[in-house]
Amino acid sequence: MSASSNARAGRILEDLTSAVASLDLVVEDVTVMPAGKRRLVRVLVDRDLRGLDDTDTTSQVAPLDLDQVADATRLISDRLDSSDAMGEQAYVLEVSSPGTDRPLTEPRHFRRNVGRLVDVTTDSGEQLAGRIVEADAHGIRLEVTGDKGRTSRRELTYAECARTQVQVEFNRPDQAVDHADEDGEDD
Template sequence: MTQRGRAGARPGNRSAARRSHDEAPAAPRVDLVAARARVRAVIEPVIEKAGYDLEDVNVSRAGRRHVVRVLVDTDGGIKLDDVAVISREISAALDETEERGGEVLAGEYQLEVGSPGIDRPLTLPRHWRRNRGRLVAVNGLTGRVIDVDDASVVLDVDGVTRSLTFAELGPGKVQIEFKRIDEADFGDEDDEDAQDDIDDGEGEE
């Protein structure tokens, strides 16, 4: 996750200059729901142009500063370099909008950009498509995602193939799988074989 931010008071905000040095200016009150909508309207075209999907955007307060959390994703997943690039583009878009006089956020903000975690609900076709081969739980069923198209998902449920439309599905959740200990590869078999060879050779002239 990358963090970027913008500090400093807005031009024309002169009320702080008239306050005493000992009195901190009050944080401006902002409708966070409206602020989230404004942020989304600015950054979504930028993210889509860069080839990513905007999965979520949240705006909250941390003292006098806004915290803008953005989740992006794409086929094949997001790399750290991708996060750094899209963070710069989002920050530039927000700053440019405000410089043109279109207020998005009042005061300072901190930008955090990342990708969704494994606990993100699967609600859209692209979410299911990006989890082919994984075990998921949905509507009381647990099965492995075999195939996905724009209308349905094909699951392998205990060896039985089931095709379910998105209208029949609720939010899915990826299940964490652990390898059985008897299937695990500890990578030490060669070392054991080598030790056996050494032991077999001991005492020989």
């Protein structure tokens, strides 16, 4: 990415940060790159954690739903159209939440993923797979399942987490379906 694209992305990031705050979202990243005769503007948004109690380090944070991303897209599009940040050249706007392929690099990323299964490569090269059960200002606690099915807790500082990646789970424990009332009637 060129220096002018970096400067433009930084300017857009600064402008959009206050705009998406009204939706209780934060801008995680902005990239601007050439795409033929246009430019591609990618904006990653995620849930703002400011509403969480600072002492709450274990509750799960719901991921963004499609309606929230659509609301953010409309707001960001309107904001870019009304500013001169993109100049006169046409652009394509893509707004999404960070996917599971994006490594966790900031404490807020780990906090948003409490309850999720992750692969961690430590700074010493150790490979761990476990569920984040807590994330605070200093690090995380992982529930790791050992060879014989025994679970143990591992505490890691953020500095010890050289690379952390969320695993895709199709049947996450926090998304279990309640079949207690099969007849569909509410009590």
